[in-house]
Amino acid sequence: MKEWKKNIRMVEPYVAGEQPQFEHMIKLNTNENPFPPSPLVTEALKNMNTEKLRLYPDTTSDILVSALAEYYNVKKNQIFVGVGSDDVLAMAFLTFFHSDKPVLFADITYSFYDVWANLYRIPYKTVAVGEDFKLHKEGYYEENGGIVIANPNAPTSLCVGRDFIEDILIHNKDSVVIVDEAYIDFGAETALPLIEKYDNLLVVQTFSKSRSLAGMRIGYAMGNEELIEALMNVKNAYNSYTMSTAAILLGAAAVKDVAYFKNNIKRIMDTREYVRAELEQMGFKVLDSKTNFLFIHHEKIKAKELFEALRGENIFVRYFNKPVIDDYLRVTIGTKEQMQVFLGFLTAYFQNPFVAKKG
């Protein structure tokens, strides 16, 4: 092995969910929003002056941060924006988890937490969820170098209440507690009001789900001014200009269309409950979801088989080849029409005598 190769930071290659590119597919595998972004986003794009792109963007992303500050009724210096919530979370790991004590997060949760910990050589310890996939707050009472809670959790779709988060904060005054609220807008209770009371709480959200802007890469964190300042310092020591002029303008436009946002969320939640009822009728176990996806299991059909059968029809859902959750599928809520095709396939699949049964 050549000498220079010995100095390479080795990381386990992370493979993101597949991004199939078929004209007539039904894509229910990466929790994207089935509806386009707000018409205000299209207008902002149309009005964008490409001449300005010769200039560096505003390092403070002021137009975007101001729109968020107004919407959430927080101060501008309580907001940090980044290139998707993955960028924000990774930056937060690097900034706040600079300790020898292990960071705690659930053993079944967003798959990037251990990847970031490994990337930055941050010690961590997973806290077991129950057999019902529920989080146990007592697991977060032990000494730690930081805590991360996805709420609602991925890929289980389960959420906890604000009282649960507050209990964890009460027991962890010495660590930064990150609550990753990527799916919060689909019916769960945000921890945001707690940032005024707990200066060690960082709430992270994204434009990729409820705001239909996964393609523009915008995420944000909200917390005490000191937390945000520390994040800004690390970010500015990494790249002063992470947010493009396009992301700033289009993101701000998306935030401003509150009515469109609320209507889309309602449609997705309504479709979710419709799909849940239909799936339960077919004998599926469907976890309680406050997200834009369902985490489902069927006693009589192996998840992997169903995943492949769906795939054969260009219907893409997410299958995790991992212990404990390898007999579940994560199904994004698409449009009602898409979900009807999905449900129609399942109905046909159950009627087909060649269906491979378990056992």
Add this chain to the structure above:
Amino acid sequence: MKEWKKNIRMVEPYVAGEQPQFEHMIKLNTNENPFPPSPLVTEALKNMNTEKLRLYPDTTSDILVSALAEYYNVKKNQIFVGVGSDDVLAMAFLTFFHSDKPVLFADITYSFYDVWANLYRIPYKTVAVGEDFKLHKEGYYEENGGIVIANPNAPTSLCVGRDFIEDILIHNKDSVVIVDEAYIDFGAETALPLIEKYDNLLVVQTFSKSRSLAGMRIGYAMGNEELIEALMNVKNAYNSYTMSTAAILLGAAAVKDVAYFKNNIKRIMDTREYVRAELEQMGFKVLDSKTNFLFIHHEKIKAKELFEALRGENIFVRYFNKPVIDDYLRVTIGTKEQMQVFLGFLTAYFQNPFVAKKG
């Protein structure tokens, strides 16, 4: 001090060059291109379908990478793209400089190298430039954990030839050598052909200068497939989706308009030589520049005073409050008209009896 604050990664706050926002200013302080991006970029923006923004972008940035591969005649797996060359360089520091030996770079060079080294706790050692600001290759012969050369160098504008870079490669087969070519298109010689011969060479370039797209945040690295794969692994362990759909489409459009690109560069280089001649006539020392800026010094006027006088007229240049270079100004080459205003101000300034003289 609260306990959680002790676990914060402390970094010295990095302050980017000021971004004044006046309607009628002449902005010659951050080396932006005075010309708008190619008309193909405007067309790509106009044709962009906001509906697609609900989807995650292509993790491989294939449209952009393919355009670069074609332009530079390299393979797609020899290219890595990121959110500006700062993102690419920071990622390269994290990936390749994972050693206890010091990374070497010049003591007068791009101001982010030591910032990244500090951020990632990478040991480093600066190599002194000569009194003429020239790089000395012998300084890079000692044992090291990696090498970074900005060519042309910032903020001095001086460049070295490909033979200089090859000499450093010959003496450093055991380290990754990064050549930061942010300004390469303005007349210097790229090290790119050497990537076929030296598998430890990474060449980094940007869309922010010669391609007039600072506002979109696009940078890229080219090198041996193994180097690129290692970078991709670290990047995917950080954020699978760093490049927005907009950046991918607009970046590709910019690369494709070769005639526009070449014409703009020629205009900037012509203006640069015109400004140089004028400045020399006024008694300025002007370093040899293969960039879109000039690094200038005058025996009779303090750089800081001139900087402030220009600022009073809404003409912004860059002054560095740092040892050795604190009596120089870095002046971006704007349009010929802008530079005539700049030169006109200087002429008036020299004639004004109230000008503060040194000593």
